[in-house]
Amino acid sequence: MSSGSESRVPLDGAPLTFAYKHVDGDQLLLDVYLPTSASVAGPRTDLPSVPTVIYFHGGGLTVGNRQSWFPGWFQGRLSSLGYIFISADYRLVPPSTGHDVLEDVEDVFRFASRKLNPALDALYSSQPVGSPPGNAHENDGSSLGMCCKCYVDPNAIAVSGTSAGGLCAYLAAAHVTPKPRAVLSLYGMGGDFLTPHYLSPKTKPFLRGREILDPAAFSEFLYPFKELRTTSNSALAYHPPSHPIPGYPANPRMLLGRLYLQLGVMLDYYTGKHEPSLSTALRNVPASSDTGQFDTAAARHLIHDEDIRLFPQFNVTSDWPPTILVHGTSDTAVLFHDSQNMQTLLERAGVEVVMLTVDGKEHSFDYAPDAETSYKSEFDTVVEFLARHLQQDLK
Incomplete structure (x- = not known):
């Protein structure tokens, strides 16, 4: 779940956009940012296959798209290294559930590792080297500009995400085959869902001190849904200066993550288990008689086998x-x-893991105006970690 300003401008212009799947007649899209090295001429066998990093956006699983809260610092560094950067949409909760999100994550990897290179081939064959940039979303090759013509190395793909996107990265790490070479999670959800933060109703401000929400104002998004349409694209929107609360979210989906945490029912919407409520069952798990702490083993038995994933x-x-x-x-x-x-x-x-602790900082700290200066060391460390695990497979 993310908050803060809208996306940073991607480095060096627009991406190439592809539909990686269709669901109920709708396209699910991903953006491909080619590296910024000079283009390489020649047949496909002469073009490099390069490491690729797949990124999933934040938004509490309930809002956003592949351009929301865009990590310009991250994409810029990877493009400069000669890597491909991919930012992908996924279906949003509700009415979709975590099962749909997981399916989308798996399909993004399947497309990136098996289908993207042939799609790039078609573009490269129709576009001369060094042609001027154009509209990337037409996917006619005119947006290649001076970007490097290259291909995805399917053996050198890493996964990343911020907030809810960090949860998507965890799902990829657990379930995608073959597994990503490395994982980056920036303040990712899902490291421990069995806590009061996700399970307990709240009556006082808890998220950045913001007001308690009135559930009646969000009836469209509360179970049981009546006519809620499946979507993978819900752009951020804010009220103008003339509004009584300038800058307040104008898209109600931007408040859903906070609402579900407030009501203590986030896991009902995530798993789709509303009747009976999974959150209520987990909330009532007694403390372990041995430790006095939350009994994780007992809670696990309350989670359906299909939801353990x-x-x-x-x-x-x-x-x-x-x-x-x-x-x-x-x-x-x-x-x-x-x-x-x-x-x-x-x-x-026994997994290699590095934790970068940012003392005293709130959610989405990396989108602050001075982030590049304040967190340059952390940003550089992140990219160096991923590069170390990707370069070993660089062809």
Whole structure:
């Protein structure tokens, strides 16, 4: 779940846009940012296959698209390294569930590793080297400009995401085959879903001190849904200066993540288990008689077998990819504990894991105006970590 300003401008212009699947007549899209090195002429066999990083946006799983909260610092560094950067849409909750999100994550990887190179081939064959840039979304090759003509190395793909996108990255790490070479989660959800933050109703401000929401204002998005259309694209929108609350979210989906946390029912919408309510069942799990702490083992038995796939904490194994976690200690949207717990689970499994702790910082700290200066060390460390695990397969 993300908050803060809209996306940063992508480095060096527009991407190439592809539909990676169709659902109920709608296209699910991803954007491909080619690296910024000079183009390479010649037949396909002479073009490089380069590392690729797939990115999933934040938004509490309920709002956003592949251009929302765009991590310009990240894409820019990767493009300069000669890597392909992919930002993908996925179906939003509700009416979709985490099962749909997981299916989309798997399909993004399937498209990137198997179908994207032939699609790029078609563009390259129709576009001379160094032609002037045009409209990328036409996918006619005119947007290539001076970008590097290259291909995805299917053996060198990493996954990344911020907030809810970090959860998508965890799902990829657990379930995509072959597994990503490395994982980046920036203040990612899902490191521990079995906490009061996700399960307990709240009556006082809890997220950045913002007001408690009136559920009646969001009846369209509360179960049972009547005519809620499936979507993978819900752009951010804010009220103008003339509004009584200038800058307040104008798209109601931007408040849904906070609403579901407030009501303590986030996991009902995530799993689709409303009747009976999974959140209520988990909320009532008694403390362990041995430790006095929340009984995770007892809670696990209340989660349906088909839903266990959606809980990263129950899917960490020794073959989980090397992972780097970044989280602010004062995060009120996704608690610092989420990443701490994921770090603990990965260490127990013998997985290489690096935690970058950003003291005193809130959610979405990397979108602050001075982020490039304030967090340059963290940003550089993130990219160096991914490069180390991707370069070993560079052809």
